[in-house]
Amino acid sequence: MASRPIVYHIPVCPFSQRLEILLALRGIPDAVEFRVVDITRPRDPDLLALTRGTTALPVIVDPGGGVLKESLVILRYLDESLPGGPLRRTDPAEHAVESMLVAKEGPFTMAGYLFVMNQDREAREAHREKLLRLYREIDEFLCDHSPDGPFLFERFRLAEAVFTPIFQRFWFLDYYEGFALPDDDAFTRVRRWRDACMAEPAADQVCEEEIVKLYYDYALGAGNGALVAGRKRSSFVFDPHWSKRPWPPRDKYDTSPTDEALGLAS
Numbered sequence: 589m590a591s592r593p594i595v596y597h598i599p600v601c602p603f604s605q606r607l608e609i610l611l612a613l614r615g616i617p618d619a620v621e622f623r624v625v626d627i628t629r630p631r632d633p634d635l636l637a638l639t640r641g642t643t644a645l646p647v648i649v650d651p652g653g654g655v656l657k658e659s660l661v662i663l664r665y666l667d668e669s670l671p672g673g674p675l676r677r678t679d680p681a682e683h684a685v686e687s688m689l690v691a692k693e694g695p696f697t698m699a700g701y702l703f704v705m706n707q708d709r710e711a712r713e714a715h716r717e718k719l720l721r722l723y724r725e726i727d728e729f730l731c732d733h734s735p736d737g738p739f740l741f742e743r744f745r746l747a748e749a750v751f752t753p754i755f756q757r758f759w760f761l762d763y764y765e766g767f768a769l770p771d772d773d774a775f776t777r778v779r780r781w782r783d784a785c786m787a788e789p790a791a792d793q794v795c796e797e798e799i800v801k802l803y804y805d806y807a808l809g810a811g812n813g814a815l816v817a818g819r820k821r822s823s824f825v826f827d828p829h830w831s832k833r834p835w836p837p838r839d840k841y842d843t844s845p846t847d848e849a850l851g852l853a854s
């Protein structure tokens with residue numbers, strides 16, 4: 589029997605990064621054993637048996653052999669079971685407030701991913717508007733519950749660990765869609781929250797260059813390690829390492845470079 593929980597994860601996955609942030613904040617990065625899964629290769633049958641056929645990661649196997657899925661579930665499980673002060677608020681009313689903010693992450697994440705994957709130039713503005721509407725909702729929530737901030741409570745906690753990896757993934761929108769929060773009062777509070785989240789040293793697992801290069805295929809409409817037509821290698825391959833590849837073209841609508849041009853040919 590394993591002595592510590594095992595997390596199966598895809599490197600650079602924002603959902604797994606939530607767990608890494610928790611461990612970094614606690615100062616116990618080795619409390620969990622991470623096992624890397626290559627999203628560009630067929631899934632190991634043993635892992636598929638463990639997950640009963642589902643492929644989404646992260647998945648955690650606790651020392652007793654129990655299997656848990658869904659990053660928010662795993663995050664809360666680790667928060668409550670690992671040593672050290674919890675990220676979550678212990679006061680029930682405050683925990684309810686942070687849970688309301690956490691509940692906004694699904695639509696927010698989805699809107700950003702659909703935006704980067706969109707291949708219809710005519711639909712760009714609608715995607716942008718949708719994402720801005722969700723940013724505005726978060727702004728209003730923070731103005732109501734934590735007008736001074738920058739965090740929801742006194743420091744980086746549960747809601748911040750949930751949203752920060754998503755804010756960082758949205759670097760792909762800055763790069764491929766020229767997206768930026770408008771310089772408008774409606775976004776002042778959420779901008780302050782986002783900036784404070786991104787500045788947290790315990791959330792430095794990824795950088796903008798890495799996200800932009802690895803997620804290039806998302807910008808061409810191919811998610812989760814799928815291959816773009818005409819290509820043999822995914823932008824998520826481990827080798828060549830992203831740092832050795834050129835920056836991809838910003839224009840995602842009219843170009844579809846070769847593996848060679850993207851520095852992906854091994």
Ligand SMILES: N[C@@H](CCC(=O)N[C@@H](CS)C(=O)NCC(=O)O)C(=O)O
Nearest residue numbers: 601602603643644645646658659812
């Ligand atoms: N709601 C899930 C989403 C997990 C998810 O979509 N993970 C991606 C990696 S970032 C994945 O495993 N993709 C491969 C697949 O779904 O087969 C969570 O929060 O854990």
